[in-house]
Amino acid sequence: MKEGPDIARVAALIGDPARANILTALMTGKALTASELAEEAGVTPQTASAHLAKLQDSGLLTQRRQGRHRYFALASGDVAQVLEGLMALATVSGHLRSRPGPRDPALRRARVCYNHLAGEAGTQLYDALIGAGHITVAGDDLTLTEHGAARIRGFGIDMDGLTRARAPVCRACLDWSERRTHLAGSLGRALLARIEELGWARRAEATRVLAFSAAGDRAFAAFLTDIGRPENSAVSKASAP
Structure with missing residues (x-):
């Protein structure tokens, strides 16, 4: 097994069309809710939640809660x-x-x-x-x-x-x-x-x-x-x- 950064994993995460649309929507620098990102991605809220969990677990997104809502944003300028x-x-x-x-x-x-x-x-x-x-x-x-x-x-x-x-x-x-x-x-x-x-x-x-x-x-x-x-x-x- 080769050592070093796993670019294939990151590329696969970004490469999914729905996840790519989610990430692109967050390029404004503005945090968006899961329902707003579901609409941007053209998927159901349940599917969007699964995508958001993967992106957050990978370190590409951050999440913060305010009241009943969860807001997502790009993890950093590097992303x-x-x-x-x-x-x-x-x-x-x-x-x-x-x-x-x-x-x-x-x-x-x-x-x-x-x-x-x-x-x-x-x-x-x-x-x-x-x-x-x-x-x-x-x-x-x-x-x-x-x-x-x-x-x-x-x-x-x-x-x-x-x-x-x-x-x-x-x-x-x-x-x-x-x-x-x-x-x-x-x-x-x-x-x-x-x-x-x-x-x-x-x-x-x-x-x-x-x-x-x-x-x-x-x-x-x-x-x-x-x-x-x-x-x-x-x-x-x-x-x-």
């Missing part, structure tokens, strides 16, 4: 990163759903990937930070520079709080629709929260879509231009549109 990577692989390999639906363009533009910004908007943000030298790349490791930290602080984000957190500040995540990298980690989470706090975008109900308003689109574009200037040491304060 979300694996799922996003599999979506990218499925796209490259041509394994696409036969009914993409009218929301695809919106999903490709901007969406929530567990707790950070993904889609075209996510890769644009990542490219701006890398291009300006605010984040450096060494292999798989991303590092926020001192100048980058100052720019992020000027956007209204508590950098001291981010550096005290256990989670990595910067982390690369493969974007399934763009097939390039977007930013995860505690900084990616904080940037998404700040964008929502400023009112530039809001989460569409029951989907992963992050819908930018017209004013929010302009403000986000201006922010990308401003943060993408490595020669500009002045930090401008972000303001709501």
Whole structure:
């Protein structure tokens, strides 16, 4: 018997269509009830309970109780990163759903990937930070520079709080629709929260879509231009549109 991680077991758990739908539904970062996940998976509540038990036992999901309800969520950002990577692989390999639906363009533009910004908007943000030298790349490791930290602080984000957190500040995540990298980690989470706090975008109900308003689109574009200037040491304060 070979030793090492049992990727076949994890792959089999994710590979079931109903369980894959459950995991994908939780990519919004929002906890859902068993009945909500049964509807997402297209199975009966009894079948969903069996799937949820397997996913929880395997460490892919966590559960918490509140009153009579049980709420399920992805166990960690690592699970979300694996799922996003599999979506990218499925796209490259041509394994696409036969009914993409009218929301695809919106999903490709901007969406929530567990707790950070993904889609075209996510890769644009990542490219701006890398291009300006605010984040450096060494292999798989991303590092926020001192100048980058100052720019992020000027956007209204508590950098001291981010550096005290256990989670990595910067982390690369493969974007399934763009097939390039977007930013995860505690900084990616904080940037998404700040964008929502400023009112530039809001989460569409029951989907992963992050819908930018017209004013929010302009403000986000201006922010990308401003943060993408490595020669500009002045930090401008972000303001709501």
